[in-house]
Amino acid sequence: MHDLKAIRDNPQAFDDGLARRGLAPLSARLLELDSRRRTAQTRFQEMQARRNELSKQIGILKRQGQDASAVMAEVAELKDKVPAMEDEDKALGAEIDALLAAIPNLPAEDVPDGPDEEHNVELRRWGTPRDFDFQPLEHDALGEKSGLMDFDSAAKMSGARFVVLKGALARLERALGQFMLDVQTGEHGYTEVNPPILVKDDALFGTGQLPKFGDDLFRANTGHWLIPTAEVPLTNLVADKILDEAALPMRMTALTPCFRSEAGAAGKDTRGMIRHHQFWKVELVSIAHPDRSDEEHERMTGCAETILQRLGLPHRTIVLCTGDMGFAARKTYDIEVWLPGQGRYREISSCSNCGDFQARRMKARLKADKGNRLVHTLNGSGLAVGRTLIAVMENYQQADGSILVPEALKPYMGGVEAIR
RNA sequence: GGAGAGGUGCCAGAGCGGUCGAAUGGGCCGGUCUCGAAAACCGGUGUGGGGGCAACUCCACCGUGGGUUCGAAUCCCACCCUCUCCGCCA
Numbered sequence: 427m428h429d430l431k432a433i434r435d436n437p438q439a440f441d442d443g444l445a446r447r448g449l450a451p452l453s454a455r456l457l458e459l460d461s462r463r464r465t466a467q468t469r470f471q472e473m474q475a476r477r478n479e480l481s482k483q484i485g486i487l488k489r490q491g492q493d494a495s496a497v498m499a500e501v502a503e504l505k506d507k508v509p510a511m512e513d514e515d516k517a518l519g520a521e522i523d524a525l526l527a528a529i530p531n532l533p534a535e536d537v538p539d540g541p542d543e544e545h546n547v548e549l550r551r552w553g554t555p556r557d558f559d560f561q562p563l564e565h566d567a568l569g570e571k572s573g574l575m576d577f578d579s580a581a582k583m584s585g586a587r588f589v590v591l592k593g594a595l596a597r598l599e600r601a602l603g604q605f606m607l608d609v610q611t612g613e614h615g616y617t618e619v620n621p622p623i624l625v626k627d628d629a630l631f632g633t634g635q636l637p638k639f640g641d642d643l644f645r646a647n648t649g650h651w652l653i654p655t656a657e658v659p660l661t662n663l664v665a666d667k668i669l670d671e672a673a674l675p676m677r678m679t680a681l682t683p684c685f686r687s688e689a690g691a692a693g694k695d696t697r698g699m700i701r702h703h704q705f706w707k708v709e710l711v712s713i714a715h716p717d718r719s720d721e722e723h724e725r726m727t728g729c730a731e732t733i734l735q736r737l738g739l740p741h742r743t744i745v746l747c748t749g750d751m752g753f754a755a756r757k758t759y760d761i762e763v764w765l766p767g768q769g770r771y772r773e774i775s776s777c778s779n780c781g782d783f784q785a786r787r788m789k790a791r792l793k794a795d796k797g798n799r800l801v802h803t804l805n806g807s808g809l810a811v812g813r814t815l816i817a818v819m820e821n822y823q824q825a826d827g828s829i830l831v832p833e834a835l836k837p838y839m840g841g842v843e844a845i846r
Numbered sequence: 847g848g849a850g851a852g853g854u855g856c857c858a859g860a861g862c863g864g865u866c867g868a869a870u871g872g873g874c875c876g877g878u879c880u881c882g883a884a885a886a887c888c889g890g891u892g893u894g895g896g897g898g899c900a901a902c903u904c905c906a907c908c909g910u911g912g913g914u915u916c917g918a919a920u921c922c923c924a925c926c927c928u929c930u931c932c933g934c935c936a
Contacts, residue, residue, distance in 0.1 A: 464897090468904095468905095478904095478905090481917040482865080482917080484864080484916050485864035485917070488864085489864080626926095668856065670874095789893090791893095793874095
C-alpha cells in the first residue's frame with residue numbers, strides 16, 4: 427500500500443515507479459480523488475464540529491434548567507445533512523482505498539529495468555555442476571524408478587500436482603526440513619515459530635495477496651484461507667503493533683506446508699513435483715528498522731544460500747528486474763539451483779525486501795520520538811523443501827539410479843547413506 | 847455444541863448517557879536530589895486523518911459493523927475474538 431501523502435508530494439516519482447513496472451500513470455486520478463475527498467471530509471468535519479458544539483450547549487442549558495429547544499431545533503436541521511455528507515466522504519475514501527490496495531510496490535532504485543524474466547541479472551554463482559559419465563535423469567524418473575515417488579496414487583486421491591513420497595525419500599524430505607530449520611535457528615539467529623496455516627482475509631490483505639490474488643489461493647468453507655507461504659502468518663505477527671527499536675531486527679522462521687492453486691500455471695511444469703498444490707517450505711521473515719532493511723536483505727539472502735552450500739548444490743543468485751517482481755516487493759533476489767536432469771537452473775528461493783509496503787497495510791510501526799515510523803518487512807525462502815529434495819536427487823544420483831545422501835543430511839537420515 | 851464472564855491507551859486497570867480522549871498504577875522520556883547510581887519527588891507521554899509556514903486547531907477512534915439520542919466508551923442489535931465451566935474430541 428502506498429502513502430497518499432508521498433504521492434501528493436511527488437506524483438512524478440510515483441508515476442515513474444509505476445512506469446518501471448510497466449504500468450500506466452495513476453497519480454493524476456488518485457490526486458483528483460484525494461482532493462475531492464479532502465474537500466468532502468473538511469465539510470463533513472466542520473459540520474460535525476458545529477453539531478458537537480451545539481450538543482454541548484444543550485447539555486449546559488439543560489443542567490441549568492433552561493430551555494434548549496431553539497438549539498435543539500438548529501442541531502436537528504443540521505442533522506438532515508449528515509447522511510449525505512458522510513456518504514460522500516466514505517464513498518470517496520473507499521474508492522481511493524480500493525485503488526491503492528491494487529497498486530503494487532514500486533521498485534527500488536537499483537533494481538534493473540525490464541519487462542520479463544529475460545531481463546533479470548545474474549549476480550553470482552556458487553559451485554560447479556557435476557560432470558556425469560551417464561545421462562542424468564530428472565527427479566520424477568528417478569523417483570518412479572525407486573518406487574518411492576508415486577504420482578499415480580496421488581492423482582487418484584487428489585488429482586494433478588500432488589505426490590506421495592515413501593520410505594527413505596519421505597524421510598529425506600523430513601530431513602531437509604529439519605536441517606534447514608536447525609541452521610536458520612541455530613546459526614542465523616532466527617526464532618522458530620509454529621504458526622497457523624489457515625488465516626483470515628485481513629492477514630492476506632496485510633501481506634498483499636488480497637484483494638488481487640485470491641484466485642491463487644485455496645479457501646476453506648469456513649472462510650479461512652490456506653496459506654500460500656508462511657510469510658503470511660509470520661509477517662502478520664507484527665500487524666497493528668508498535669515496536670520498540672530494541673526489538674529490531676525481529677527474525678522469525680517456520681517450517682510449514684504451503685498451498686497454491688496454481689490457477690495461472692496451467693500446462694506449466696505439469697510433470698514431476700516442481701510446481702505442486704502443496705509443498706513444504708522453510709520461510710524466513712525479518713522485521714527490520716526502516717534505515718537498515720537493505721543490509722538485512724543481503725544477510726537474509728546469504729542465510730538462504732548457506733543451505734545450498736552446506737548441501738553442496740550448485741546455484742546462482744539473480745536480481746529480478748522490475749517486470750518480474752512480485753506485488754509487494756521493492757527488490758527481490760532469486761536463488762536458482764542447478765538441476766542436472768533438466769540441465770538448467772531453477773528457482774528454489776525468493777528473498778524480497780518489501781520496504782514499508784506491507785507494514786502500511788498491516789499497521790506495523792516502530793516507536794519513534796516524533797511520529798511513529800513504519801517498519802520494513804522482508805521475507806525469503808530458506809528454502810523450498812520440495813524443490814531442494816528434487817535438487818538433491820538430481821545432483822546426487824548414481825548411474826544405477828540410487829541417490830547418495832549429502833554429508834550434511836546424514837545426521838538426519840538415521841544411518842541411511844544412499845536411497846535406492 | 848451448551849452455560850457464564852469479558853474485550854478500554856505501550857502494559858495493567860477504572861469509567862452516573864453530557865467539561866471523558868478517557869481516573870489510577872506500571873513502563874518510557876525529561877528534570878530535581880546525588881561524586882555517580884538507586885530510591886524519592888516534580889513534569890511529560892495514545893493512534894490515525896484534515897487545515898495551518900508555525901504556534902495551534904478541528905475530526906475520528908474505548909473489539910467490528912449497525913441502531914437509539916440534540917449528545918454514546920457508557921443504552922439496543924448483530925458479528926468477531928478471549929477466558930471459565932460442562933460436553934465432545936486428535
